[in-house]
Amino acid sequence: MSHVLNDPYQVLGIERDASAEDVKRAYRQLAMRYHPDRNPGDAVAEERFKVVSEAYATLRDPESRQRYDAYGQVGRPGAGATPDFSHVDWRVVFSEADVPMDWSRRGGMPTTGNLMFDALFKGVATMFRQAGLLPGEDREVPVRIGVETARSGGSLRVRLPGPIRCATCGGAGADAGGACPVCGGGGVLRRGMDVDVSVPARVREGTRLRLAGMGGPGQPPGDAHVVIALDLPAGVTLRGRDLLTEVFVTPFEAARGLVANVLGVRVAVAAGASDGQEVRVAGGGVGGDLIVTLRTDTWRGLGRAAADLVRSVARRRSE
Ligand SMILES: [Zn+2]
Known part of the structure; x- marks a missing residue:
C-alpha cells in the first residue's frame, strides 16, 4: 500500500516517460488543488499536499528520478524505511512549480497569505522545519557586567545556547576543504558556542545587544539578544x-x-x-x-x- 502511495508517477498521475515539463505541470495542478489556502483544517488535503510535493521533489531532479527508476528509491539515498526529504530545498521546489507560498512571516510558520501552517498543516510545517525552512527562534541571553565594564565598555565573553548555526561554515556544513571541522558537517552546534561581545561604554541596565543570526537555526536563523544587567557591589x-x-x-x-x-x-x-x-x-x-x-x-x-x-x-x- 505505502509502496503504491509512494510511487511518484502514480501520485502525480503521469506516465514513466513524462517530460520534465509534464511532471511540473501535473505537480502544480495537484499542489494547487490540495494547497493549504484552499483546504483549511483538512487533514486529508494536508497529507496529499505533502505526498505530491515529495513525489515532485523525487522526479524534478534528473539524478533523483534516475535513482527512483533504477532502484525504486525516494528521498535521500541511504535513508531508512521512512523516506527522508530533509535535504530538499522546498523554496526552490515551490517557486519553480509556481506554487505560491509566503515565507516572510518571521518567528512563526510560513504562511500562504493569511493562513498559518501551524494550526492546520502541522505535518507540512514539520516537513519544512526538518528541511530548515522555518525561521529560527529569537533568544534572550542575560548577562551581568561589573561597573567598570558598564562605564568604559569592553569585550565580554558570552555563552550562546545551542542549537545554533555553526559560525565557522555559516551553517553550510562544508567548505572547499570538505566537511566543516567545527560542526562535523551538520552546520549546527548542539551545545552552543562562546562569542566575544563588544559592550559599548556607558551601557544602560537592560540594554539589548543584538547578535544577528545567532539565535535558533532556521531559514532565516533567529537572533540572539544579549540583555545587560549591572552587577553592583554591596552598598552601591x-x-x-x-x-x-x-x-x-x-x-x-x-x-x-x-x-x-x-x-x-x-x-x-x-x-x-x-x-x-x-x-x-x-x-x-x-x-x-x-x-x-x-x-x-x-x-x-x-x-x-x-x-x-x-x-x-x-x-x-x-x-
Ligand atoms: Zn560548521
Missing part, C-alpha cells in the same frame, strides 16, 4: 545613570582632606570635610556621575584607607 545603588555610595573616612582624613579610590574612580575630598557631605565626580557613574556620601568613622575609615593603599601599590607595580 544606581539612580538614573548616577552611581551612589558611601565612603568611610577617619576624622583625621576628614580634617586634612584625602584622595580615595571608589569603584575605580579617584575621589578627592577637600580638607575640613564633614560627616554626610556629598562629593560628586563627573563621569564616575554609568553615563552619569559618581555621588559619594562621606561617613566619618575611625575604624571603617582605617579599613578603607588600607584598601586604597593596597590598590595604589598594586597599580604602581603594574605601571
